[in-house]
Amino acid sequence: MDLSDIAALARPSDSKVVLLVLDGLGGVPIEPGGATELEAAATPHLDALVRTGTCGLHVPVAPGVTPGSGPGHLALFGYDPLRYRTGRGVLAALGIGFDLRSGDVAARGNFCTLDGSGSVSDRRAGRIPSDESAPLVELLDNIEIDGADVFVQQVKEHRFLLVLRPDEPLGDAVADTDPGQVGLPAAEVRALDEASRPTVRLVRDWLDRAAAALAGQPKANGVLLRGFSRLPGWPSFEEVFGMRALGVAAYPMYRGVARLVGMETVEVDEDPQSLVAELERRFDQFDFFFLHYKAPDKAGEDGDFDRKVQVIEAADSVVPRILEAGPDVVLVTGDHSTPALLRNHSWHPVPFLLSGGAGRADASQSFGETACASGALGTVRGCDLMRLVAARAGRLSKYGA
Amino acid sequence: MDLSDIAALARPSDSKVVLLVLDGLGGVPIEPGGATELEAAATPHLDALVRTGTCGLHVPVAPGVTPGSGPGHLALFGYDPLRYRTGRGVLAALGIGFDLRSGDVAARGNFCTLDGSGSVSDRRAGRIPSDESAPLVELLDNIEIDGADVFVQQVKEHRFLLVLRPDEPLGDAVADTDPGQVGLPAAEVRALDEASRPTVRLVRDWLDRAAAALAGQPKANGVLLRGFSRLPGWPSFEEVFGMRALGVAAYPMYRGVARLVGMETVEVDEDPQSLVAELERRFDQFDFFFLHYKAPDKAGEDGDFDRKVQVIEAADSVVPRILEAGPDVVLVTGDHSTPALLRNHSWHPVPFLLSGGAGRADASQSFGETACASGALGTVRGCDLMRLVAARAGRLSKYGA
Numbered sequence: 101m102d103l104s105d106i107a108a109l110a111r112p113s114d115s116k117v118v119l120l121v122l123d124g125l126g127g128v129p130i131e132p133g134g135a136t137e138l139e140a141a142a143t144p145h146l147d148a149l150v151r152t153g154t155c156g157l158h159v160p161v162a163p164g165v166t167p168g169s170g171p172g173h174l175a176l177f178g179y180d181p182l183r184y185r186t187g188r189g190v191l192a193a194l195g196i197g198f199d200l201r202s203g204d205v206a207a208r209g210n211f212c213t214l215d216g217s218g219s220v221s222d223r224r225a226g227r228i229p230s231d232e233s234a235p236l237v238e239l240l241d242n243i244e245i246d247g248a249d250v251f252v253q254q255v256k257e258h259r260f261l262l263v264l265r266p267d268e269p270l271g272d273a274v275a276d277t278d279p280g281q282v283g284l285p286a287a288e289v290r291a292l293d294e295a296s297r298p299t300v301r302l303v304r305d306w307l308d309r310a311a312a313a314l315a316g317q318p319k320a321n322g323v324l325l326r327g328f329s330r331l332p333g334w335p336s337f338e339e340v341f342g343m344r345a346l347g348v349a350a351y352p353m354y355r356g357v358a359r360l361v362g363m364e365t366v367e368v369d370e371d372p373q374s375l376v377a378e379l380e381r382r383f384d385q386f387d388f389f390f391l392h393y394k395a396p397d398k399a400g401e402d403g404d405f406d407r408k409v410q411v412i413e414a415a416d417s418v419v420p421r422i423l424e425a426g427p428d429v430v431l432v433t434g435d436h437s438t439p440a441l442l443r444n445h446s447w448h449p450v451p452f453l454l455s456g457g458a459g460r461a462d463a464s465q466s467f468g469e470t471a472c473a474s475g476a477l478g479t480v481r482g483c484d485l486m487r488l489v490a491a492r493a494g495r496l497s498k499y500g501a
Numbered sequence: 502m503d504l505s506d507i508a509a510l511a512r513p514s515d516s517k518v519v520l521l522v523l524d525g526l527g528g529v530p531i532e533p534g535g536a537t538e539l540e541a542a543a544t545p546h547l548d549a550l551v552r553t554g555t556c557g558l559h560v561p562v563a564p565g566v567t568p569g570s571g572p573g574h575l576a577l578f579g580y581d582p583l584r585y586r587t588g589r590g591v592l593a594a595l596g597i598g599f600d601l602r603s604g605d606v607a608a609r610g611n612f613c614t615l616d617g618s619g620s621v622s623d624r625r626a627g628r629i630p631s632d633e634s635a636p637l638v639e640l641l642d643n644i645e646i647d648g649a650d651v652f653v654q655q656v657k658e659h660r661f662l663l664v665l666r667p668d669e670p671l672g673d674a675v676a677d678t679d680p681g682q683v684g685l686p687a688a689e690v691r692a693l694d695e696a697s698r699p700t701v702r703l704v705r706d707w708l709d710r711a712a713a714a715l716a717g718q719p720k721a722n723g724v725l726l727r728g729f730s731r732l733p734g735w736p737s738f739e740e741v742f743g744m745r746a747l748g749v750a751a752y753p754m755y756r757g758v759a760r761l762v763g764m765e766t767v768e769v770d771e772d773p774q775s776l777v778a779e780l781e782r783r784f785d786q787f788d789f790f791f792l793h794y795k796a797p798d799k800a801g802e803d804g805d806f807d808r809k810v811q812v813i814e815a816a817d818s819v820v821p822r823i824l825e826a827g828p829d830v831v832l833v834t835g836d837h838s839t840p841a842l843l844r845n846h847s848w849h850p851v852p853f854l855l856s857g858g859a860g861r862a863d864a865s866q867s868f869g870e871t872a873c874a875s876g877a878l879g880t881v882r883g884c885d886l887m888r889l890v891a892a893r894a895g896r897l898s899k900y901g902a
Contacts, residue, residue: 128860132862133862163888164889164897168901192902442859447892448861470863470864473875474875
């Protein structure tokens with residue numbers, strides 16, 4: 101179903117919605133037949149919501165596909181991540197909290213090593229540490245060119261963000277300069293459509309000055325650029341669902357993806373109490389609250405099953421306070437699975453619970469992957485969830501007469 | 502999700518995968534509430550895999566749609582059969598093991614009976630038996646025309662395969678000559694695009710000579726052609742999933758559909774031991790092994806419930822030998838259901854089990870339709886399975902940042 105179809109159904113309401121994202125929530129057992137992290141956690145408050153609400157599993161992208169954080173959150177916001185795709189440049193900007201504006205052209209940059217003949221001998225400049233790359237980023241950030249403001253910001257190690265803010269609107273269809281392998285020179289920067297020819301002239305000008313600035317550096321004497329992209333012109337979350345939305349997150353990446361769909365955002369501390377405090381403070385000003393809790397994903401990526409259990413329990417402990425704020429509908433889920441066993445994001449479907457509004461109960465007595473697999477809502481696509489949420493919040497009218 | 506999206510995520514690995522297809526595996530109970538063939542079978546080894554692995558049901562084409570062998574297998578190979586369609590001519594060539602090459606134009610032929618006025622009085626020439634049609638096929642195969650090599654091979658009874666191997670590349674957009682009903686003459690052969698006009702000239706030339714060769718035959722004195730088609734230019738299985746693949750099957754149809762996606766193939770005997778022997782022999786040379794076991798489908802089409810039970814048990818008995826070969830991931834399923842009750846392929850979802858790699862357990866204790874209906878993987882599309890397999894085999898990287 102297209103976002104425009106949803107927008108046509110959206111109707112006003114005073115209802116309030118909380119989306120609590122426990123990042124990387126889904127897990128797998130360490131031993132076959134054992135409990136997952138969520139199943140091992142004592143979550144009395146979430147279990148109580150499951151008993152009065154409904155649960156299920158969601159697939160963020162497609163069966164078998166492991167989602168990045170961007171696609172995982174877009175799905176939760178109702179945007180099909182296979183249709184709503186963002187360039188690497190934009191994602192890099194979001195990831196470090198750069199205030200990307202409409203019209204900015206962003207690219208992901210790598211420092212690289214060029215040999216005497218100008219060929220790339222290391223595409224990551226020996227993974228130069230961040231403290232060595234920081235002064236080089238500053239050198240690049242000081243470059244000025246005619247026709248655009250240019251911003252260069254450090255990402256990490258050999259990675260940086262390049263943003264052109266052109267005086268006139270320009271295209272972003274610019275081919276990567278990364279040759280993808282060593283032994284070749286960087287590819288010529290090249291326009292893929294007519295509107296991007298002036299962009300290429302600006303990038304070429306900048307690259308010449310960057311080459312001069314880095315000449316003589318032992319490792320990072322060149323740069324490679326890829327993923328040229330602008331903020332996409334997607335319909336905003338408010339345009340689609342008719343809800344004024346606030347994104348509350350400690351990490352820039354998650355505020356960035358919330359801003360990508362037009363949410364307002366606010367930075368808070370990492371603990372779950374801080375999320376709820378912000379919910380309480382702004383409850384009257386917004387209709388939809390995206391609360392992002394990073395800790396389960398970090399514990400999963402560290403391979404720390406027990407810590408993931410603990411931080412899920414910490415999230416559970418703030419559920420009563422969330423309910424006291426008085427939301428009409430609460431959706432608790434993750435943007436993807438991050439099993440401690442795999443130390444990484446994974447493709448496994450993500451448990452969710454939906455509480456408030458009219459719905460059927462299921463047999464599930466507690467919040468966990470196995471219970472959700474036989475939940476009343478079954479297994480749905482991640483981008484279906486927001487429609488279910490909006491329906492329960494009384495915000496979608498009938499389709500057809 | 503497009504195959505090109507999957508190819509972009511595929512990453513190298515040393516992992517090995519076995520896809521064991523028990524053709525026509527799915528069944529239905531003879532009496533409501535009874536066991537299916539698979540449920541009635543004693544399958545201790547498959548049951549053990551279900552207890553440590555995950556199961557579910559797959560829908561090869563779409564709910565309610567009964568798949569042919571081609572679409573059923575394409576789905577298992579990860580190709581959505583609603584998007585990846587093959588012409589009847591190509592399928593006929595695959596079905597009889599004809600070595601169809603890129604550029605060949607294939608068509609399905611029928612012998613027909615023409616009355617004195619040249620109208621079709623029987624579209625199947627009285628279903629002329631194979632021993633009567635064989636010499637007529639030979640007559641047709643001896644016809645030579647300018648501009649192409651022509652091959653005619655018997656399929657069965659009134660059916661044959663016509664293949665043009667043109668000297669120059671030609672189109673395959675040629676309309677069927679079968680009028681679809683009796684009392685009308687065969688339709689004029691006619692091009693549906695510019696590139697297929699020369700093809701039509703060749704076909705017309707061949708049809709004139711065929712008419713002359715068959716003149717005077719009592720029943721089969723004419724031919725009707727349909728389903729003109731060439732091998733499709735699809736991305737190969739190896740291009741999509743990054744795995745060198747071997748198809749092992751006793752019947753030409755299944756080796757044909759494996760070759761259609763670029764697999765190497767090998768012919769073996771019909772018993773399941775022969776499949777495994779080939780797996781053992783070639784284990785180091787390939788990453789993916791498609792093992793095709795025909796017997797359950799044949800028993801189902803014969804309406805022989807008990808024999809279908811027995812041949813499923815025979816497949817179960819070779820499972821330990823498959824596991825000893827050392828694959829990382831094993832998928833056991835069918836290409837469609839063939840319930841003995843219906844004596845035919847059917848639309849019922851097909852049970853599958855997925856073993857190896859990280860995954861959640863489900864409550865299922867044995868391999869069967871009812872257990873799979875509440876399996877942890879739920880009901881998925883057939884073409885989703887290969888992504889799940891590739892994910893478990895560690896062969897797919899993250900989608901988006």
